[in-house]
Amino acid sequence: MSKKVNQIIAFTIFRIFGLLVVAILFGILGFIVFNGIKVVNWEFLTTFPKDGMTSGGIFPAIVGTFYLIIGSLIFAFPLGVMSAIYTNEYAGNSWIVKFIRIMTNNLASIPSIVFGLFGMSLFVNKLNFGDSILAGSLTLGLLTLPLIIRTTEEALKAVPDGYRTGSYALGATKLQTIKRVVLPTAFPNIITGLILSVGRVSGETAPILFTAAAYFLPKLPSGIFDQVMALPYHLYVLATNGTDLEASRPMAYGTALVLIVIVLIVNLLASFLRGKLEKNKKNT
């Protein structure tokens, strides 16, 4: 009998734990949405901060984050996809692949502040880019590389081998097979990786602290060697070292909400694409 009682107790606890995790997420989301929704409107999204960042909007931060996303992905996406093509299609299962995979995992586990240090040392100081969109984008790009490589590899692995052998049988070369058969089939999954990296890049603060982010700029950046404001850094500034912390709280809630919405959209899109893909798989 006590066996049963133990089981009931243990399983009830685990169920409560499960509920607790759900509660934590909805607690955080609910709190930010509830407080942020009062501030976020069209004007908030399209105007500059005013009165020492206690009113106005967050337009330059949104634009800055947008630039950083574009900049980092222009650089990291092709590189990551090509790297995954190499490991999955060319390198076979040799020690090189194993080594590369370990390195990719290691790169993924390096803390983002270390990327920030590296970016500052190499891009800002050594290559003399200064605090700029370019330096920040390159740093963020390196940070998101492992994510792109991993998702692309998964995507390529999901392409049935029959497609490849079929293509070879028709006389296609390896590269033709990759271009015409493998990549189009894997495309939706690869895009999932791209979307997830957008989420990652838009939320990172530590790597851009010393490579790109500015406390406040009265103008939009005009070139890739300009500093930018960025959403996550703006939230940090508003929350901890604005001119008047209490007065800038509403602005902080609004910024946090915008960040959360980006993450929500990214996750929804990714799981939508994934779901669609699984359906396709079942059909074939």
Add this chain to the structure above:
Amino acid sequence: MTNIKVFRNIIDKIIEKLFTISGAVTSITILLITLFLFKEGIGLFHTPEVERGYKVFVNSQNGVEELSSLKLKEIFDSEITNWRDVGGKDLDIKIFRIDDVFRLYSESEFGENYELLPQKLNEIISKEDGIIAFLPIQYAPESPDVKELLSKNINAKDYFFGKEWIPTATPAPLFGVLPLVLGTLLVSIMALVMAVPLGLGVAIYLSELAGENQRKLMKPIIELLAGIPSVVYGFFGLVVIVPFVQKTLQIPVGETAFTGSVVLAIMSLPTIISVAEDAMRNTPRSMREASLALGATKWQTVYKVIIPYAKSGISAAVVLGIGRAIGETMAVMMVTGNAAVIPVSIFESVRTIPATIAAELGEAPTGDAHYQALFLLGCILFVFTMIISISAEFISKKQYNKAS
């Protein structure tokens, strides 16, 4: 026609070469990170202890030849007041900073471009036996009555085992990383103490108890938790958890090690849950069924069969959780209060390695000792996480070998 074909062939070859080169990109990045971090960081041990551009002088009658940066700091903080305590004669220490010269002489006595300043400084130092003067190099007096204290380079022992982190201390900044390392470990380990039981519970729930529909609901929730930017966690911690901790525990400030670890626990949950769940789901069906067929309850099967089987996967989950916690910067910086002292209680403010880098690098001039010390902190962090990641790899490989 054939020309185009040849051209195409060349392009194809180039593309394939590009694939090969890209394959090495992560390895090259890691190599570059190692190179640049250590290059900047290691320079610290070739940097003199005394602040750049300054030197410390004493009267030539003084028997003391050199002082450690800790002793220098204590002298200039008036904690040591007699030369006897640092191996000299029984003589009161008289501290002299460059600004003090203006109390003894009027501005006009130094000449137009301060060219007479070194001479005046010389007079002051040679008159006073117990003086210790902290002066800019360009005004350094040169005479047999004045002796320059030898300045050693910062050494590794003081850095790694030093108990004080005071980068702005004059004349010699103190870079002892012990409080930061201990702060990081304290916050991370406490976070793990909270997150591991919770995360494993949820993993068991997901892999053994939840139906397909519940799983479908929970998975995106966990992914979302992982996707929320750390600065948002920090902000949430700052406006919700910090005041809550302060009120319920009746302490003067809510920004404590404890608060930081609560936030970190939430942040490392997704990693722990998904890695542990994967490991548990990998338990072969036959093992579960054999256990159930022997009359074991489902719970007995979980803790006698599944958990032991998934042991290495679960350890990997814990290790990766630590990795996530140790490197977290923004959230921790926003809620732990950032006092760089060796933690004595979990309800006091602490400062972690990443938070120190983030908070101070902006103010440290490039190439300065402070800058180098922060890069060396980055190296420590890098080495920590590399060890963690490699051991996680190693542990989960064990699991994989068992499964095949």
